[in-house]
Amino acid sequence: MQHAASSALLVAGWHRMSYSFPDHSLISNELEELIRKLHAIVGNANTTGRFIVFGAGSIQLLNAAVHALSPHNSSAPAKVVATIPFYPVYKSQTDFFQSVDFQFVGDTSLWKNTSDTTSNLIEFVTAPNNPDGKLNKAVLQGPNAKPIYDHAYYWPHFTPIPAPADEDLMIFTFSKLTGHAGSRFGWALIKDKDVYETMSNYMSLNVDGVSRDTQLRAFKLLKVVTRGRGREIFEFGYKTMKDRWEKLNRALLMSRRFSVQESSPQYCTFSGKVKRPSPAYAWLKCEKEEDKECYRVLKKAGIIGRNGTLFSANSSYVRLSLIKTQDDFDILLHRINKLVGEENGGKSSMRRMKSTVS
Amino acid sequence: MQHAASSALLVAGWHRMSYSFPDHSLISNELEELIRKLHAIVGNANTTGRFIVFGAGSIQLLNAAVHALSPHNSSAPAKVVATIPFYPVYKSQTDFFQSVDFQFVGDTSLWKNTSDTTSNLIEFVTAPNNPDGKLNKAVLQGPNAKPIYDHAYYWPHFTPIPAPADEDLMIFTFSKLTGHAGSRFGWALIKDKDVYETMSNYMSLNVDGVSRDTQLRAFKLLKVVTRGRGREIFEFGYKTMKDRWEKLNRALLMSRRFSVQESSPQYCTFSGKVKRPSPAYAWLKCEKEEDKECYRVLKKAGIIGRNGTLFSANSSYVRLSLIKTQDDFDILLHRINKLVGEENGGKSSMRRMKSTVS
Incomplete structure (x- = not known):
């Protein structure tokens, strides 16, 4: 607004x-x-x-x-x-x-x-x-x-x-x-x-x-x-998207079950500096054979993405949107943290989540 | 406005x-x-x-x-x-x-x-x-x-x-x-x-x-x-279109060279009365063999219509738009009157035009 x-x-x-x-x-x-x-x-x-x-x-x-x-x-x-x-x-x-x-x-x-x-x-x-x-x-x-x-x-x-x-x-x-x-x-x-x-x-x-x-x-x-x-809108947008991407990556750091696409910092001629990734979507992969219906795995955890099959990929992929409202993103992050926490044993992950979401 | x-x-x-x-x-x-x-x-x-x-x-x-x-x-x-x-x-x-x-x-x-x-x-x-x-x-x-x-x-x-x-x-x-x-x-x-x-x-x-x-x-x-x-817009629109149609028909009354489509009054359930024709376009026909390129005949007289061939009809037809501005319509009528006047001998038609355009 x-x-x-x-x-x-x-x-x-x-x-x-x-x-x-x-x-x-x-x-x-x-x-x-x-x-x-x-x-x-x-x-x-x-x-x-x-x-x-x-x-x-x-x-x-x-x-x-x-x-x-x-x-x-x-x-x-x-x-x-x-x-x-x-x-x-x-x-x-x-x-x-x-x-x-x-x-x-x-x-x-x-x-x-x-x-x-x-x-x-x-x-x-x-x-x-x-x-x-x-x-x-x-x-x-x-x-x-x-x-x-x-x-x-x-x-x-x-x-x-x-x-x-x-x-x-x-x-x-x-x-x-x-x-x-x-x-x-x-x-x-x-x-x-x-x-x-x-x-x-x-x-x-x-x-x-x-x-x-x-x-x-x-x-x-x-x-x-x-x-x-254009400084104002693009800097605001970059900061928002980069923060979300980093929070999501931090949440997935300890996971052996889920991964997202890799990308590296790169020089941006608009900003005149090296910028870290700030993508609109996470292309999440369920790494385990038993999770190959990845969309269902996430849905069970209250996370609605788009099935990889929609993008002609296989069902072990799901696209997560990072361009929704801040509330939506916070809920997404909370549920991802919970999922990864279950994978690694509840207690430690809950601590990590608290430090991440705020 | x-x-x-x-x-x-x-x-x-x-x-x-x-x-x-x-x-x-x-x-x-x-x-x-x-x-x-x-x-x-x-x-x-x-x-x-x-x-x-x-x-x-x-x-x-x-x-x-x-x-x-x-x-x-x-x-x-x-x-x-x-x-x-x-x-x-x-x-x-x-x-x-x-x-x-x-x-x-x-x-x-x-x-x-x-x-x-x-x-x-x-x-x-x-x-x-x-x-x-x-x-x-x-x-x-x-x-x-x-x-x-x-x-x-x-x-x-x-x-x-x-x-x-x-x-x-x-x-x-x-x-x-x-x-x-x-x-x-x-x-x-x-x-x-x-x-x-x-x-x-x-x-x-x-x-x-x-x-x-x-x-x-x-x-x-x-x-x-x-x-x-809806009374206001439709009554204003009907009156405007009917007036234009009647003026155009009056101008063509004495012509043996040009004609337009015939249409009759009909009962209108919206108005609750019989209404006279008020079409958006005149479908004008050049009646004479030597005028069969009707679009060119009119163009020479400063009248730009759409060639009948565009409507898959033959070139003795031209569509004249009656839904342009009042100024455009007045000029159209003036030029139609002039054309018909030439057909019937200049003087009398000029008199008719004056009584029609105002």
Whole structure:
């Protein structure tokens, strides 16, 4: 509830009633400029020579990108892949909207040495990855490889920023920047003019552009974010996420039953210093054979995560969200401590928990 | 600019940040109830036993409906049709999003006596029709016929309301109700539970639901519309549209070169009286062989319409919009009068124009 006054918005009854902005476009130029400024401040993406398309969150832009990177009416429809573990929507969305031009075919590794040289291979590359926070890079190479970089989490509160992302097609979203998921606002940075035009067509024929009310709100909120060159929101976010990650790791330190992904400190160009990991999710593994239904093990202990199978991994993995409210996180930590305590004998772990949660 | 105070909206910085409403849905129950109330007041649709899905204008719901009415992975994909003249998006959208499950195949009449009894036939039925204002009904009948009723213009300012629409799948939109096209808000009333669920899935996987900012604004605006049982906005709208239609018809009365669609007064249950036509568009025909490129004839006279070919009709037709600003309409009328005047000898027509425009 910080910045209540500056982030509030008064919308006049007659605001932006029309289909188009005065320049006949469906997107606000002022908002586009502010997005370029934000990336310049944060240093997380190179916007030079890139077109911008707005979408309803990143989700709509993912499918628009698949459309744009697929050949039209070819006898060889594009194959769409992602590297396990991956965000479930890549598969469910591509399956649901399966067109004559593209098809989801599973894990990237299966197509690394393919002899098929006629089909486009569209690879979802998520950096940092949801669920495991890795800064993935495209696996497939060559003229038919068409990566879509999903950078939803590439902000200084979730990862050190080693360098500006500089790929041909990059997707960002509001929901993981300010947390305003309900506004449904995202954008794509696109190098190729044809890809840009097809994605713009997609937006026109799908929804006639992003709601102008949403564009106005995004503008207002980004104005607040970029004030003071973004220091305030990103430092607050980093500190919160790093603290949670460290508390969770401390709780799991003595466990032989549960582990989480490893990650190391890295230099962050935005902060000008080495930063410790601060991921949005813990990709927790139940290490023991008898715990291979890890989701159930955790659920029994009052911890609700997302089953690894949703991410096309096996059931010994569970994704725990670290971006819920502080109360939710405190309860999660309490229950993790309790679980690990039972593993190691109740008394000592309870002491450790007390020193950790406060 | 009426109701400036009551239609303005203050959005708090933290309003609806989350993906979902407290009941875990993506749509506002209050807004849904208000929409049902609006239809009850206006008497233009029966919402009893209908589910409601929100969309970004009607455009997104059209394709969601096509998806939902198509068989999944069938060897006989659905055939999608519309009756000429029809709104161009039916074809361009269905072509762009062509899936393995459906395909746009053209004019309805070609499929009226089809021997194909295995494919679903999805028929766009537009009532009133864009461009010609007709209260169309479904042409195709039988168990495989699946009509999508586009009722964007089925409001008392554009047509008498003879009875509540009572079809299985009906689509409405804000842009032709209050004019807030930029907000991108529409809704579908759906009888069948499976169709409702597929359309809801479509919304989730396409955009994760309509922007909550847009839903809030729609709620606010509908509150203003429904005040006084809608009398004010619909009577103002009807009077404006009827006046324009009558002025245009008077201007064309003496013309043998140009004609517009015929329509008769009809009883309107909303107004409780017989109402004269008040369509959103004139579907103008250039009657003479030498004027068969009607769009060019009008353009030369400074009148910009939409070429009949865009609506899959022939080029002797042009759609003229009557829902622009009063200034735009006055200029249109002035130029129509001038054209007709030239046809009949300048002097008398100029006199007629003067008595008409003021």
